[in-house]
Amino acid sequence: MGKVKSVIITVLLALAIAVAAFFAVVSFPATNKVKGLTSIASNIHLGADLSGYAYTTVYPEGVITAEEYVNLQSDKQSGYIVAGGLYVEEQFLTDNGFVNGESGEADINAFKKAVADDADSLNKRFGQKGYSSYSVAVEDGVSIKISVPTNFTYNAYKYPGMTVDDGEKSRSTDLSVAQAALSSLTAYGDLTLRTTDTSISLTDSDNNATTYDCTKRGKDKWVEIAQVDGKDTYSLANGDRESEYFKSIKSSTVGNVSRITFNFTAEGRAKFKELTTRAASSTSKVIYFCVGDRVLVNFECNAAIDEKSLVLSANDKYTAENAAITMDSAIGEGALSLIYKDYSNTYITEAAGGKNAALMTFIASVLVLAGLCVLLTVKYKKLGAVVSLLSIAFALVILYALFLLNIQVTFAVVLTAAVLLGLFVISNAIAFAETKRMTESGRTMQASVKEAYKKVLMTVSDIHIVLVIVAILLAAVGVGEVAACGLISVIGVAASYVLYWLTRFMWYVTSSPVKDKFGFAGLKRVVYEDD
C-alpha cells in the first residue's frame, strides 16, 4: 500500500474516533438562545452506587410519624402506642381485629406481623423489576421503606439545585421511572375490574331487558376509593373474585411496543365473556383494572371477548411492567392486606459511592484507558499506538452502547467493561506473541503476520464464541446487574472481535510505508547466516 493511501486511511480512522470521542465526552453549557450540547457520557443512566436511591416510606392506616404525633393535642397523644420512632393508634388496632385473643386488648405484634407479610409481598414485587439494587425495609415494625435506584443520568444528577434548565427537566423525567414503580407496585388490596357506570342495561336474544346494578356489591371495600377522573368506580364482576379469573398476568416489550397479557383460567374465560358482554353494553364501555384504589390499566370494550388470553397494549415498557407485576402479585398470594395511606413523596439519597462517585469513576476510567495506552505503546512501539487508538475506539463503542441500550451503569458494569477491554487486548497480545515467534524463525514480517494470524485464528475465535454465548445467557437469564453485565458483554465481545480484525488491517495500513517493519512492532529481525 502506498504512503498516501496509508495516511488517508489512518487520518480518516483517527478523525472518526476523535469526532465520536468529542460527542461522547464534551458538553457545552446552554447560552441564552443556543441550546447546549450534552455529551453522551453525561446522558447514560447511573445505578444507585453512582447516583443514589429514590425512596418512599408507606405508612399503614393507624400509624403516624413523630412529626404528626408531636403536633397532636396532648389528650389525643395518649391514644397511641409507641413503636420505635412511630406511633400506632390503639383504637385502630382494636377496631380492625388486631387484638389479643384472651384479653381483648390491642395487640401491636399482630399488626407488626401483617406489616411484615406485606413487606415480603412488596419485596417479591420489586424483585421482579430487575433493578441493579433495591431494598424493602420494615421500619420500627409498622412502616415500610422502599428504595430503588434514581435512574438519574449524570446530567440530571449534577444539577440538583437548579430550577429551570435541562438538568432539572431530565432529573424529573429520569425520576419519574422510579416514582411510577414506587406508586404502582405499592398498590394494596385485590384486583378488581371496574366501570364508572352505576347500572348497565342488557337485552338478551329474546329481547328481555335486565338491568345490572353495579353498586350492589356491598362487600367490596374498595368501592368508595377507586376513582377515575374524580368519578367513583363500581365492580363489573357481579360478586365474583376477579383474581380467580386469571392464571397469570405478564408483560412483554419488543422494540417500542409494550403489552400486558392476561391468561385466563377455564372458568375465568367464561366469566370474562359475561363481564365483557356487560361492559360492551355500558355507557362508558371502558373496563378499569384496579388493584385497591389504583387504576393500573384500562381498555375500551365494544364486544364480548371469548379468548384464552387478553392482550392489552401499554404506553411504555415501565407502565406495562409495573401494572403486570402488581396485578400478577394481587391475583396470587401477594395482595397487601393492610390499607396504606396515599403514596406521597419520593425522596432522594446521595449516591452510595459518595456525592462525586460518578465523576470520579469517569476520571478513573479515563486514567485506566490512558495507562493501558501507555503500556501498549511502550511494549509494542508504533504497533502499540495503533492498538491504543483502537482501544479508545473500543471504549467509545461501550460508551455509546451503554447510552443507546439504556443500561444502568454501576461499578460492576464498569469492571465488566474493563474485562472486555482486556479481552480485546489479550486477543491482540496472543496474535503479537505468535508473530514474534514466527519472526524468530527467520520469516519476513509480512509472512510472519500472515502465518501468525492464521495460527491464532481458532484460539481467538474460540474465546469470542464461548464468551458471546455466555454473555447472551447472562443477559437473557440473569436479572439486575448480571443482566446488564451480560448485555454489555455481548456488545463488548462483538466489538472486540471486529476491532481485532481492524487491528490486523491497520497494522498492514500503517506499517506499509515504514521501512523497518520489525521496529514498527518493537521486534528485531533474526538473520540466519547461510552455511
Next chain:
Amino acid sequence: MTKFKVCAKIHLFIIISSLVIAIGLAVGTVCHFCANGFFNYGGEFSSYKSVKVQYVTCTEKTALSVCDEALSGLNSYEFSSSENRYGGEIVYKFTSSTDSVKLQEAVEIINEKLNAQVNEGDLKNAASLHEGTVSEGGARAITFASVALASAAAFQFLYFIFRYKLRAAFSALLASVHNLGIFVALAAITRLPLGAETIAFGAVVVLLTMILSAVIFDRTKKNFANEKYAKYERAEVIDTSAAEVRVITFIAVCSLMAAAVIFGVFAAIAHMWAGALAPYALALLALISVGYGIMFFTPAVHSAIDGVCERVKASMKAGKKGKSANIEKSADSAKDE
C-alpha cells in the same frame, strides 16, 4: 522447558485451595449463627438505624447545621435531604451496630434545639430514631445468576469437548467452579460488606476464567501437536504451555487489579469513607481468585486429569492387547488339539 514445575506442585495447590474454601465455610458458618450471616451483608441487605428529622418551622440550612452538630462523631453511611411545601425531611442512615443510646441523645438534642424558638400551639419540628429490618432482596438475582452461570459453564464444557478434549472440558469446568469457590470463601473470610454488585463480580470471575482457560488449553493443544515436544512427558508440556501463557495471564490480571485500585482510590476521594472501598476490595478478591486459579491450580489439575486419562487409555489398550493375545492363544491351542 520451564524450570517452574506447576504440575509437580498439585498437592500444594489442592491443600491451599481446600484450606481457603474450608476456612471460608467455617468462618461463614460460625458467623451465620453468631454474627450477621454467612457473609457480611452490606447496606442493601442488612438492617440499619436511621435518624429522621422532619422540620416545618426552620430552613433546611438551619436544620442541617443543628443535625450535623448533634450527630458529630457518629458516622452515617447514607444521607438524604429534601424540601417540600410544608418544610422538609432529612434522614441519616447508620449501621445497625451504631450505639442507640448515643443516637437517642442526639435526637433529643436536635428536638430541643429545633423547637427552642417554637411558640406554644405552633407546629413543631420532630426528630426520631428508627430501626429498619431489610427483607432479603437478592434471592431472585442470585437464583437467576446461578442458573445463567450454570448454563454458561455447561455450554463451555460442551464446546471444549468439541474443540479440545473431554479432559480439557473437565479442567475448564473445574477451573470455573474452583475460582468462584475461592472468591466466595475469600468474601466470607474477609467479612467485606457485600452489595448487589457481588453477584455481578461472580459472573466476572467465571467470564475471566473462561477467557484465560481457553488461552491455556489452546496453547497446550498446540504444544502437544508440536513435534518439538514429542519426546517430553505430557506433564512437562502442560507446564511449558502454562508458563508460556503465564505472562499474558499475569499482565491481564495485574492490569485489571491496577484498574480496580485506581477506581478504589477515586471512590475513596469521592466518599471520604473507608466503607466506600468495599466493592473495589471485592473486585480485587475476584481478580486474585482468577489469577491464582488460572496460573497455578488449573494447569496442575489439568495435568493430573490428563495423567489419569492417559493411564486409563493405556490400561484399556493393554487390556485390548491382552484380550486379543488370549484369543489368539486359545485359537492356537484349539488348532493344536
